[in-house]
Amino acid sequence: MNVEITDKIKKIIERDKKIMLTTTRSPYPFVPDTGSGEIITDISGNNFIDFSSFISVYNLGINGNKEIRKAIKEQTDKLIHGAFTDYYAEPPVIFAEKLMSMFPKGFGKLFFSNSGTEANEAALKFSKLFTKRQYVLSFYSAFHGRTMGSLGLSASKSSQREYFGPFNSNIHVPYAYCYRCPFGKEYPSCGMACVDYTKKNVLQKETSGKEISAIFIEPIQGEGGYIVPPKEFVVEIRKLADDNGILLVADEVQSGYMRTGKFLALDNFNVEADIYTMAKSIACGLPMGVTITRSSLGDIPAGSHANTFGGNLVASAAATASLEYLKKHLSEIKSNIETSSKIIMHRLNELKQRYEIIGDVRGIGLMIGIELVKDRKTKEPAIAERETILKNCFENGLILLPAGVSTIRIIPPLTISRKTLEDGLDIFESAIITGNKKLHKST
Numbered sequence: 291m292n293v294e295i296t297d298k299i300k301k302i303i304e305r306d307k308k309i310m311l312t313t314t315r316s317p318y319p320f321v322p323d324t325g326s327g328e329i330i331t332d333i334s335g336n337n338f339i340d341f342s343s344f345i346s347v348y349n350l351g352i353n354g355n356k357e358i359r360k361a362i363k364e365q366t367d368k369l370i371h372g373a374f375t376d377y378y379a380e381p382p383v384i385f386a387e388k389l390m391s392m393f394p395k396g397f398g399k400l401f402f403s404n405s406g407t408e409a410n411e412a413a414l415k416f417s418k419l420f421t422k423r424q425y426v427l428s429f430y431s432a433f434h435g436r437t438m439g440s441l442g443l444s445a446s447k448s449s450q451r452e453y454f455g456p457f458n459s460n461i462h463v464p465y466a467y468c469y470r471c472p473f474g475k476e477y478p479s480c481g482m483a484c485v486d487y488t489k490k491n492v493l494q495k496e497t498s499g500k501e502i503s504a505i506f507i508e509p510i511q512g513e514g515g516y517i518v519p520p521k522e523f524v525v526e527i528r529k530l531a532d533d534n535g536i537l538l539v540a541d542e543v544q545s546g547y548m549r550t551g552k553f554l555a556l557d558n559f560n561v562e563a564d565i566y567t568m569a570k571s572i573a574c575g576l577p578m579g580v581t582i583t584r585s586s587l588g589d590i591p592a593g594s595h596a597n598t599f600g601g602n603l604v605a606s607a608a609a610t611a612s613l614e615y616l617k618k619h620l621s622e623i624k625s626n627i628e629t630s631s632k633i634i635m636h637r638l639n640e641l642k643q644r645y646e647i648i649g650d651v652r653g654i655g656l657m658i659g660i661e662l663v664k665d666r667k668t669k670e671p672a673i674a675e676r677e678t679i680l681k682n683c684f685e686n687g688l689i690l691l692p693a694g695v696s697t698i699r700i701i702p703p704l705t706i707s708r709k710t711l712e713d714g715l716d717i718f719e720s721a722i723i724t725g726n727k728k729l730h731k732s733t
């Protein structure tokens with residue numbers, strides 16, 4: 291074990307536990323202090339490689355870079371908060387124009403908020419406004435946030451929803467989680483049984499397509515387990531929406547902003563949505579959410595939606611500087627994503643051949659998941675083993691996050707260096723060996 295859990299760390303955690311209402315917290319005592327690129331140092335001086343991008347936020351590296359921090363400082367000295375939904379200001383307009391240029395033709399208006407869940411709340415309200423329809427479809431294992439509207443859309447873990455319902459306007463339908471097909475079939479011989487179920491049951495028995503305002507989809511499910519659907523699934527869902535006049539909302543909060551090697555993850559499926567939501571990485575760690583709509587949908591009535599902090603001037607300056615950096619270095623960043631992705635996939639698939647515990651390896655670009663199982667035939671989730679592996683990685687200087695029931699996500703900064711990537715994978719490999727040993731001891 292290389293990492294030292296000092297009294298300083300223990301004391302902060304003790305104080306936190308006394309005063310903070312419990313949140314999700316990772317299974318290891320991580321108290322970050324300072325960092326840059328893909329290396330983070332905790333308050334006791336322990337160094338870690340970051341394979342989490344701090345929950346998919348630092349896509350351009352921890353703390354961004356000098357240009358982004360300069361833009362943040364300059365705007366901070368001018369004006370921090372501009373009450374943008376009441377008054378006018380240039381920084382949010384500059385960012386909006388720049389961001390819009392990254393979207394397909396036909397996208398023209400957007401709304402600023404402060405988080406992913408708020409971006410989805412706005413998309414939910416706008417869908418209802420635009421269509422005057424009351425229901426909304428989303429998928430099992432989806433995660434769209436934790437405020438009441440977005441929580442209604444989410445169906446990742448019952449612990450997230452327990453006692454908060456009812457969520458009257460939501461209907462959940464199966465996602466193409468092919469590794470654990472809810473119909474016990476295999477792709478492609480399944481004939482897209484999951485989409486067929488939605489068509490035959492939800493649209494014919496539960497309601498009709500005429501009453502559904504929107505289908506919310508994560509192009510790759512994130513919190514629910516890093517689940518990558520076949521292209522055909524996403525294409526079929528777009529068709530189902532079109533056939534019924536339903537809007538397609540792509541939640542790109544985690545999968546967007548080049549995470550998959552494309553600015554929009556949905557582009558990997560050659561499908562366009564009608565509304566996109568983004569957050570996490572767009573303002574380099576400052577809170578920002580954005581809901582982007584197709585121009586043909588029109589505007590929303592005055593007073594129907596607003597907030598206090600949306601379009602915050604410092605967050606807008608950070609977002610503009612981040613996007614400018616991304617655009618300027620696009621080809622380098624894209625090529626780093628491609629090379630790093632190949633290296634990770636290769637290493638993980640090699641590990642999969644050697645260790646029973648790895649049930650599935652999947653991902654696009656630098657959004658990669660490893661699903662752990664106790665037994666490859668029964669696919670029983672290796673939950674305790676995952677915890678052992680995450681802790682073991684932490685103790686040896688690698689930060690990783692879980693997803694779904696027994697998946698580990700690998701989402702390093704898009705700018706990660708080859709050397710750090712290989713070092714992180716070495717730590718991960720040793721942890722897998724430990725997890726696999728534990729598995730064989732307990733069976």
Ligand SMILES: Cc1ncc(COP(=O)(O)O)c(C=O)c1O
Binds near residue numbers: 407410
């Ligand atoms: C796909 C997706 N949508 C929405 C959210 C919610 O974002 P936030 O935590 O910023 O509210 C998340 C957060 O993990 C997410 O991954």
